[in-house]
Amino acid sequence: xxxxxxxxxxxxxxxxxxxxxxxxxxxxxxxxxxxxxxxxxxxxxxxxxxxxxxxxxxxxxxxxxxxxxxxxxxxxxxxxxxxxxxxxxxxxxxxxxxxxxxxxxxxxxxxxxxxxxxxxxxxxxxxxxxxxxxxxxxxxxxxxxxxxxxxxxxxxxxxxxxxxxxxxxxxxxxxxxxxxxxxxxxxxxxxxxxxxxxxxxxxxxxxxxxxxxxxxxxxxxxxxxxxxxxxxxxxxxxxxxxxxxxxxxxxxxxxxxxxxxxxxxxxxxxxxxxxxxxxxxxxxxxxxxxxxxxxxxxxxxxxxxxxxxxxxxxxxxxxxxxxxxxxxxxxxxxxxxxxxxxxxxxxxxxxxxxxxxxxxxxxxxxxxxxxxxxxxxxxxxxxxxxxxxxxxxxxxxxxxxxxxxxxxxxxxxxxxxxxxxxxxxxxxxxxxxxxxxxxxxxxxxxxxxxxxxxxxxxxxxxxxxxxxxxxxxxxxxxxxxxxxxxxxxxxxxxxxxxxxxxxxxxxxxxxxxxxxxxxxxxxxxxxxxxxxxxxxxxxxxxxxxxxxxxxxxxxxxxxxxxxxxxxxxxxxxxxxxxxxxxxxxxxxxxxxxxxxxxxxxxxxxxxxxxxxxxxxxxxxxxxxxxxxxxxxxxxxxxxxxxxxxxxxxxxxxxxxxxxxxxxxxxxxxxxxxxxxxx
Numbered sequence: 001x002x003x004x005x006x007x008x009x010x011x012x013x014x015x016x017x018x019x020x021x022x023x024x025x026x027x028x029x030x031x032x033x034x035x036x037x038x039x040x041x042x043x044x045x046x047x048x049x050x051x052x053x054x055x056x057x058x059x060x061x062x063x064x065x066x067x068x069x070x071x072x073x074x075x076x077x078x079x080x081x082x083x084x085x086x087x088x089x090x091x092x093x094x095x096x097x098x099x100x101x102x103x104x105x106x107x108x109x110x111x112x113x114x115x116x117x118x119x120x121x122x123x124x125x126x127x128x129x130x131x132x133x134x135x136x137x138x139x140x141x142x143x144x145x146x147x148x149x150x151x152x153x154x155x156x157x158x159x160x161x162x163x164x165x166x167x168x169x170x171x172x173x174x175x176x177x178x179x180x181x182x183x184x185x186x187x188x189x190x191x192x193x194x195x196x197x198x199x200x201x202x203x204x205x206x207x208x209x210x211x212x213x214x215x216x217x218x219x220x221x222x223x224x225x226x227x228x229x230x231x232x233x234x235x236x237x238x239x240x241x242x243x244x245x246x247x248x249x250x251x252x253x254x255x256x257x258x259x260x261x262x263x264x265x266x267x268x269x270x271x272x273x274x275x276x277x278x279x280x281x282x283x284x285x286x287x288x289x290x291x292x293x294x295x296x297x298x299x300x301x302x303x304x305x306x307x308x309x310x311x312x313x314x315x316x317x318x319x320x321x322x323x324x325x326x327x328x329x330x331x332x333x334x335x336x337x338x339x340x341x342x343x344x345x346x347x348x349x350x351x352x353x354x355x356x357x358x359x360x361x362x363x364x365x366x367x368x369x370x371x372x373x374x375x376x377x378x379x380x381x382x383x384x385x386x387x388x389x390x391x392x393x394x395x396x397x398x399x400x401x402x403x404x405x406x407x408x409x410x411x412x413x414x415x416x417x418x419x420x421x422x423x424x425x426x427x428x429x430x431x432x433x434x435x436x437x438x439x440x441x442x443x444x445x446x447x448x449x450x451x452x453x454x455x456x457x458x459x460x461x462x463x464x465x466x467x468x469x470x471x472x473x474x475x476x477x478x479x480x481x482x483x484x485x486x487x488x489x490x491x492x493x494x495x496x497x498x499x500x501x502x503x504x505x506x507x508x509x510x511x512x513x514x515x516x517x518x519x520x521x522x523x524x525x526x527x528x529x530x531x532x533x534x535x536x537x538x539x540x541x542x543x544x545x546x547x548x549x550x551x552x553x554x555x556x557x558x559x560x561x562x563x564x565x566x567x568x569x570x571x572x573x574x575x576x577x578x579x580x581x582x583x584x585x586x587x588x589x590x591x592x593x594x595x596x597x598x599x600x601x602x603x604x605x606x607x608x609x610x611x612x613x614x615x616x617x618x619x620x621x622x623x624x625x626x627x628x629x630x631x632x633x634x635x636x637x638x639x640x641x642x643x644x645x646x647x648x649x650x651x652x653x654x655x656x657x658x659x660x661x662x663x664x665x666x667x668x669x670x671x672x673x674x675x676x677x678x
Contacts, residue, residue, distance in 0.1 A: 065104055072097050096160055099153060106149060113142055218246045218254070245270075245316075255317065270316040277307060277314060278321070278562045286558075294658060295398050297561045301651070304565020321563050328560030330527045331553035332394045333426065334509050337531025338542055338549075339397075339419075348412055351602050352420025356389075356428060358598045359591075359618075363389040366590065383637050386432055387629065387646060388587055390622035393422045394557070395654060399617060399661050412603070414610035418617045426528055427468075429624060467519040474515065475529055483533050487541060502548050505534065524624075564626055564651075573648050583645065584652040588660070592619040609668055616664035620657040621650040 079085065079093045121135055246254040259266055285299035285306075307315050315321060367385025368378060400415045486508070494501035509530040516526030535542050573580055595615035603611055625646055633643040 062108070065108060069101060069104060072101050092160065095156075099156055099160070102153065106146075106153075110146065117142070218248050221245045221247060253316075255320075268317065268320070271320045274307075274315050274317050274321055275324070275559070278303060278559060281307065282558050282562060295395065297395065297398070297557075298655065300558050300561035301565040301568065304562035305568050305570060306565075307562070308566035308568070310569045310571060315566060318563075318566055321559060321566070325556065325560035325563035328553065328556030328558070329394075329524060330509065330513065331549060331556055332397070332560075333524050333527040334531040335546065335549060335553055336393055336397055336419075336423075337528040337533075338535050338546060339531075348417050348420050351412075351417055351599075352424050354602050355417075355421045355595075355598055356424040358602075359594050360386060360389045360428060362594050362598070363591075380638055380642065383628075383632055384642065384646070386428075387625045387632075388621050388649075389591070390425050390429060390624060391422060391591075391618045392620055392622045392624075392654060392657070393426060394623070395620065395657060396422055396617050399658075412607040412610065414613045417603075417610060418614050421614070421618065423528065425622070426522075426525060429522055429524065429622075432628070464520070467521050471516055471519055471521055471525070471529070475533060479533055479536055484537065487534065487537055498548055501545070502552075505545055505549065508534070561623075564623055567626060567630075567647055568651050569644070569647075572644055573652075576648070580645070580648045580652060584649050584656070587621065587649055588619045588653055588656060592616065592660075595619065612668050613661075613664045616660045619660055620653040623650065623654065625650045 076094050076097050079090055079097075082090070085093070117135070117139055120138075248254070255268060255270065256266070281303045282300050285303040286296040287299070289296050289299035289302075305311055307313075308318075364382055364385045367381045367388075370376075371378060371381030371384075396418060400419065486504075490501050490504040494504070509527055512526040512530040512533075513523045514526070516529070517523050534545060592615050595618045596611055599611035599614060600608065629638065629643050629646045632638045633640065638646075
């Protein structure tokens with residue numbers, strides 16, 4: 001007999017004979033099979049006898065299984081013919097028998113799946129890693145499916161047990177008289193059961209067969225706190241409420257988003273602890289940065305570094321913290337739009353439009369040149385160059401807070417030019433986010449014709465321009481017909497109650513955010529446009545709304561900058577400090593020189609002196625590079641190493657920005673203006 005068939009029979013016997021033999025007998029069978037496999041201490045007659053015996057046992061088990069199945073079928077027929085049982089009770093008993101039938105069939109199926117897997121493994125080449133990987137994947141899929149089936153069967157048995165308990169209660173209630181209170185509670189119990197059945201979503205059953213859904217093995221981890229009775233009882237409660245954490249094989253961690261039972265209120269205590277910790281630690285960190293003359297945002301970033309994976313690693317709900325931090329970006333750009341004055345920017349609109357476009361084109365050209373020299377893919381070069389060409393609007397807004405406007409007649413205010421260029425960069429950000437799918441497709445493109453690829457890109461650019469035109473046309477309609485009556489209504493209803501005003505402004509901001517998102521333009525641009533539309537109602541309106549929204553923005557901005565710190569890794573910066581300093585200084589100097597060159601060409605001669613201040617304000621990398629970099633890494637545009645370099649260069653450039661800004665202010669701004677500008 002071949003070794004393959006022999007070992008298959010040995011596996012076949014060792015699996016089903018577990019219930020019939022004690023552990024010592026099973027161990028003897030295993031040792032005997034190993035000896036036979038090695039050809040030691042066994043003769044042909046013993047081998048044949050052992051095989052015949054094993055086949056006889058297997059055949060007996062299969063016959064016994066068929067007998068039991070026939071008995072179950074007869075029992076089902078007897079239940080269906082029993083006139084003394086109600087329809088509900090018949091369904092319950094039949095369902096119980098069917099569960100047992102399914103268990104027998106699945107057990108038999110598992111035996112033959114094991115045989116098939118062993119045959120496949122023996123027929124493969126143990127030196128072929130790809131074949132071994134495929135065999136392992138198939139076994140893993142089989143185990144996952146078996147686990148899912150067993151889980152479903154366990155749930156069905158729980159439901160059957162619950163039905164049995166309910167039936168017993170009903171029999172007890174029928175045998176005794178109930179008080180009025182008991183009858184009321186019984187009616188409430190039945191109504192509660194109906195409510196749970198109505199609101200329960202069978203998400204597992206509905207999605208398990210959907211295309212793209214994979215079964216995964218996960219670990220369920222409870223809160224590892226002290227071993228006291230209080231914490232033990234707390235863990236039991238968490239287990240009942242489904243608040244434990246799940247970890248998959250890729251080390252991704254998951255928490256509950258929607259419970260099965262929606263009648264019980266739940267709270268994610270990990271998220272609450274994270275926000276509380278960030279709020280408490282942000283105060284001393286921000287205070288320290290204010291003391292040494294740095295913007296407070298660096299203190300909040302330091303807070304994220306200390307609490308993040310590279311520090312104490314105490315933040316559990318990283319995704320939730322980042323999601324809440326995104327609202328800080330929304331409200332920051334809303335207030336930037338609120339401070340946006342079309343009248344003030346009208347005389348610099350050409351500079352605001354041309355400057356960022358020229359700078360981006362030059363950055364991409366330099367990026368493609370260096371990418372060609374360093375043999376970097378053009379897609380990656382374009383992404384990195386565009387990402388580094390953006391500057392931080394929130395940081396520069398802090399720099400411009402309280403700055404003095406140009407008081408000479410005919411002068412162009414540097415703050416107007418800088419703000420206008422940053423606004424145009426925000427528009428470019430929306431364009432770039434919309435173009436990212438094209439970059440992803442370009443990385444894996446199979447087009448053989450360059451003409452088709454260029455045509456596809458031109459069509460996409462046309463769609464983006466159409467979306468932008470639709471957005472600005474909608475803004476024009478809102479400004480002309482809607483925003484005035486809307487604000488007056490809010491102002492009238494909110495007298496003595498600021499909640500209506502705050503809610504109304506927030507709802508309008510979210511509406512614009514949703515519209516721009518639906519039109520495939522960035523949500524950030526929608527927030528900026530919402531602020532700009534409201535600022536068209538006059539200075540008094542702007543001041544009133546700013547007083548209400550600024551505290552909300554400040555708190556959410558703390559969360560946002562702390563979430564940035566969660567992705568800053570000081571150890572990586574220390575290990576690669578020389579390379580990172582060189583790259584950061586190169587980027588800062590290149591952006592400064594390009595900005596000076598572009599502004600020298602487009603600024604009037606009487607305002608050439610402001611090019612140094614504007615260039616200093618643009619000579620850093622926007623914190624949105626964190627967002628763009630993370631999306632690009634998930635999409636495969638850039639590698640992990642490039643992503644870490646972008647994060648580190650962005651952080652170091654933001655740290656250098658205040659020093660460069662102060663140097664430009666000291667050089668170019670007259671002394672009376674300098675105090676308020678810095």
